Amino acid sequence: MHPLKYKPKKNTGLLKHRVTFLKPPGEIVGGWPTTEWTEYVTVWAGIETQKGRRVFEAAAVQMQDLKKISIRYRADLNDSMRIRHKGQDYDIFSMSNDDENNEWYTILAREVL
Template identity: 45%
Template sequence: MNYQYNNNPGRMNKRVTFLNPPGTISNGWPSKDWTKHVTVWAELKTAKGYKLFSSDATQWQGKCVIGIRYRKDIHEKMRVKIANKTYEMDSPPVNDDGNNQWLTIFLKEVM
């Protein structure tokens, strides 16, 4: 998600909400449910065309990739809510090129 590599901040047109896992301290008490952490603008990428057919299509069902501006408070135990669908992170967020400018996050849908 770097402008230098054809990633444009103008494509960040989706609102995504990051959710803290149960047990996170909120207002001095551990929470029992998933609680809202932050809502940010993101670019949503889904597998299309040859990428879908060259990969194992059954593994790509319910998966997507988002790109956001760099934040150090995002971690792999969080969930992401996009348009009334909830996703969990497939792997830790990737800091593109180590420049602290963009994060790429691989998601899979929670069923």
């Protein structure tokens, strides 16, 4: 068997959604710290929705929209940011560099209530 195995590339045709990454309040913009989430960059993304996720907080059951978002790797993004898609904001709770190859990010994000 050959030592180099074939590894198919991710299908970039599935990146059909536009998502915007937001910087948190306190970031310096124009020499002054911001007081609100500010738009940073808009990228193409693939989105998978997982509805019906039950979250238990403060002894209450709330329904939150959970999304799995795939984007091309960018070194300037981090998990302290938020994502905006179709006017709804999402908190990033997991952001992984797929196979540590600096090619793709898989992001798990939860709707901001």
